[in-house]
Amino acid sequence: MNWTATGGVGHPPPGGFPHDALIYDSVEDLVGTVTPFLTDGLAAGDAAVVAVRPGTAAVLREVLDDDPRVLVLDETTTYGRRTPAAITAFRRLAREHAPDDSHRLRVVGEIDFGPTERDWLEWDRYEAVINEALRGFDLWGVCLYDTRQLPGAVVDAARHTHRQLVTPTSRTPSPQFVDPARYLRSLPVPDEPLERTPPRFAASEVADFIGLRHAVATELAGLTAPADLIEDFLLAIDEMTSNAVRHGLPPVGLRLWTAPDRVVCTITDGGPGWDDPFAGYGPAHGDDLSRGGMGLWLARQLCDYVDIRGGDHHEGDGGISVRLTIRLP
Structure with missing residues (x-):
């Protein structure tokens, strides 16, 4: 397959985010x-980054003869623990x-x-989110799904979240791709x-x-957990409670649970909530952080899981519920 042709399947035009899956x-x-x-991209003037597991990186380094133009990054550092x-x-x-306006950065992740x-x-x-979150950035991504190691459910989901599927001989639209917003809305909120x-x-x-805040901090003070983890969780609770007070409608409520392996906090308010499935995966106002809009974005960075529901499904109330969860070491 030719990855260097202009237009067509070989080289998508700048401005979008081609998001491919190799299964x-x-x-x-x-x-x-x-x-x-990678090599066709380098020949065409693109840059190249590889952010993969150590075993995969070793294979690619060898076949690329440790080409110094390919930036190989540690997968855990690049992706981090949390998606934002x-x-x-x-x-x-x-x-x-990214080299310039006419070229892009090719990423293998x-x-x-x-x-x-x-x-x-x-x-x-x-x-699903990065189909929109990385739109406008000069990136072309190929995500790796090794069926020998990954659960079948994870591999199946790849077909829904990647517009194109690639093989050594083809790059074709995924027949199971779902519009990202619709797909995100279809995903379940896990039971807790x-x-x-x-x-x-x-x-x-x-x-x-x-x-x-003082009352919640007192409840968490006795947990056997790193102090910075608890401080991060308190900050996330602060942000979500503040959001509920400022942008929601009364009554604002909070409930906190602790278990040996996790801490869970649910903040509720009586407002209508929002229907943006991409909310919180970046600052609400982009790079202009002075405008605020960072509460949910911070919470997603500080917590292992953030789940948003319309209403409190256990008590049948209206409004919105944000559930924050951290795992304890």
Whole structure:
């Protein structure tokens, strides 16, 4: 397959974000697809970045003869633990390494989807979100899905979140691709069993914001957890509670649960909420941070899981509910 042709399937025009998936089951398919993608791009004046697992990186380094023009990055550092950090990282790479307006940065990426279905869901959301979040950045991504290592559900989701599927001989539209906004709205909000138990702490009709923070901090002080983890969680709670007070409608409520492996906090208000499935994956007002709009974005960076629901599905109330979860080491 020719990855250097102008137009057509070989070289998409600048301005969009070509987001391809390589679903493979052999080293031969990996090498046969990724090598020409990178080398043809370099020949055409594009830049190249590889952010993959160590074993995959070793294979690609060898077939590329350690070409110094290919920037090989540590996958865990690039993607980070949480999805907004990965989006920020790839935006930064595009700004720093895209050669000029007529060329782009080609990226080969490989996600560590984690060990649980809950982790898979977070990265599945990410793969849908970046179709929009990276639009306008001069990137062309090929995401690697090794069927020998990944769960079938993760591989199946790749067909829904990538517009194009690639092989050593073809680049074709994925027949199962779903519009990202529609796909994100279709994903379930996972059940949290703790919410069916009495909370460790609860507050309704929140009015004393400072007093609430002190009360929550007191509840968390006795946990066996790193201090910075607890501080991050408190900041996320502050941001979401403040958002509910400023932008929602009363009553604003908060419930907190703790378990040996996680802490969960749900903030509710009586407002209509919002229907933007991309909310919180970047600052609401772009690069102009002086305009605010960073609360949900910060929460997604500070918490392992952020789930948004219309209303409190356990009590049948109206309004909106934001559930924040951190895992304890």
